Amino acid sequence: MATRHTRNKTSLGSITYADLANTFQRPGLPPVGAQYQLGQPVAPQRVSQDESARAAIYKRLSIVPTDREIPDGVADLVVGDVVERYQSLRELEKKLDAVLINKRLAAKDSSQRYERRLRTMRVWISCQSLDKDNGDTRMEDTFDFGDESGDRSYKMQIQGRLLPEDDEEAESKDKQKFSHYFQTITVTFNPPQHALPNATVPAPIQWKRPTPTQEGQFPTSPNANFDCLDIERKLEEGVQSVTVKLERADPNGRVRGKLSPALARVLDRQYEDQSGAMMGIYNYVRLKGLEQEGQPQYFRCDEALKAVFGQDSMHFTYAPEKIMENITPLPDISLPFTIRLSNPPAPPTIYDIPVLVDDPLDVFTSYFRSATNPRDQNFVKRLETIAQLDKDIALAIQGMYASKAKIDFLNQLAKEPVGFMKKWVSSQQADEAVILAEENAKGPEWSRGGQESLWASQGAKESVGLLLARTKPL
Structure with a gap:
């Protein structure tokens, strides 16, 4: 009779059960003598076209508004509690996004773990x-x-x-x-x-x-x-x-089978599959502190692991092959x-x-994984509808910011026209001087001297060195 066994669900940092399961499908280094075919050279015109297409995509994405927070003061300009209701929906959306991300990652790892x-x-x-x-x-x-x-x-x-x-x-x-x-x-x-x-x-x-x-x-x-x-x-x-x-x-x-006496002594169980045995070996190595410094892909073998692998040190990539030699099919x-x-x-x-x-949880989440299939046309249409609504909300928020800036400008101009116009013209002149590179460095940081001043910084020394290294006079 096979004994019941509960998997170890302790967090392992950045390495999960799914990562180790993928190791078995891609056992690392290629076999000796493997033949590879070189790809056909890509034409320069094709490369330039691809770069232009990527640049166009980046440019289009850069101008798309992403802010979805209503600016401050809009609640005083509208009638009703529209802003409060929108902000409550935004808080609910943030919580829902966090929960969905955690559940999606847990469901993905659970589906690959196959408990x-x-x-x-x-x-x-x-x-x-x-x-x-x-x-x-x-x-x-x-x-x-x-x-x-x-x-x-x-x-x-x-x-x-x-x-x-x-x-x-x-x-x-x-x-x-x-x-x-x-x-x-x-x-x-x-x-x-x-x-x-x-x-x-x-x-x-x-x-x-x-x-x-x-x-x-x-x-x-x-x-x-x-x-x-x-x-x-x-x-x-x-x-x-x-x-x-x-x-x-x-x-x-x-393949779930009976473990050899040496491997069963390390894992403290009699029956396990390849993935579960590899996870147990990884937990054993971390618990005993057998990782090699500077080479995290290797681990040292103590007396118990030497009985399993027959080596003083072992590579994590080749450990599954040795583990399969210690598992006998039931x-x-x-x-x-x-x-x-x-x-x-x-x-x-x-x-x-x-x-x-x-696992009942895996059976329950399988419905959601099938309902979110990218190949399903209905699912793709729902995503497109949600993305379009999200863009519309971002455009509306962008319009609110522009309208709010105009309203603030006109309100300040109405309260104190003379003083506001002087400040506004001075601000515009300062911005124009910076844009045209006509600013004469009259700030306080430029007039301050000493070892902690701007002139004693490493950037100033490098700038002076570059200036003196020029072959042509200014």
Whole structure:
């Protein structure tokens, strides 16, 4: 029986579980002897066109207004509480943006982490005779494997269902079927104990999970998605011993197996997949302080890690390959059963087996990830509508700033025309002198001397050196 294991959810700084999972897909350095093709040279005209297009985009974005805060004093000029309501909406928008960003990052990391829980599945195996039934008693999803020689017909049923938890309703419409958790279901016929060496044994019966479509979805036909598998055959002898083998299915493609004694001693667990084992190694290295100074991609191996990797130091990129050598895939689940036809039928044989199920949070967030698919035209249209409304709000705020500046200018001019005009003309002259480079450096910082003055700064010394280094006189 596999033991329950809870993943370590401690924050690890800038490295997350998703980062380590991506390492397995891109194992770092290329293999020796890899061949690369040089790209075709790009024409200079194409380069200039691309640069012009990027410059046009940057220019267009630079003139787009981005301020969405109403200027101060507008509330005194409008009627009602429009400004207060807008500011409350802005505060709500900021809080909502922060929550959505955190939830989006958490959902993305959770989807790549692919956490699962251990649940109990109950399997019923039963058998009943079909000789007394004159009509066709087969169900729609019955598998007919031919009419072999024999006197008595029987129907064998393999039924499975997850046991409900305390916080889960017994009848759930969205629960996964029995076939979802297994790749193959094989019924193997065992030879009798006193059978001859050359005795013939019926061929095994196997159901295999169909391959998914290009979109990653599995077929929803009754033959591919079921809770009960029915098998009809002929019984050549009075009693037949069979073994039902269930091969586990992993929708995420990760191999979860039993760890070697050395790796299990380091991680303090018996069963794990490659990503979880790598995360445990990373936590162990940080806890023991085994990072190499100046080379963060390497870590030192203590006695426990030497038993796993067989080296004094190890590169994080090549650690997953060594970890896979210490993980043994779990064997198939074997359920023995004896076919015995009796009247009344014998009670079913019941087994409880552990299976890994999807995290409810991942199932819940999968809807939002599918609803925010960039390839969905409806989602793209909604984004375009929101972006256009955002631009309209920014343009309206820009118009408010211009109108507010005009109103302030006219109000000050109306209160004190002479003094305001003098200040305004003086300000315009100062701005014009700066723009035309006619300012004569009459500021207080230019007249101050000493070691802490502007003339003793490094910039002034460099400017004097550049001035003296010129070959032509000014």
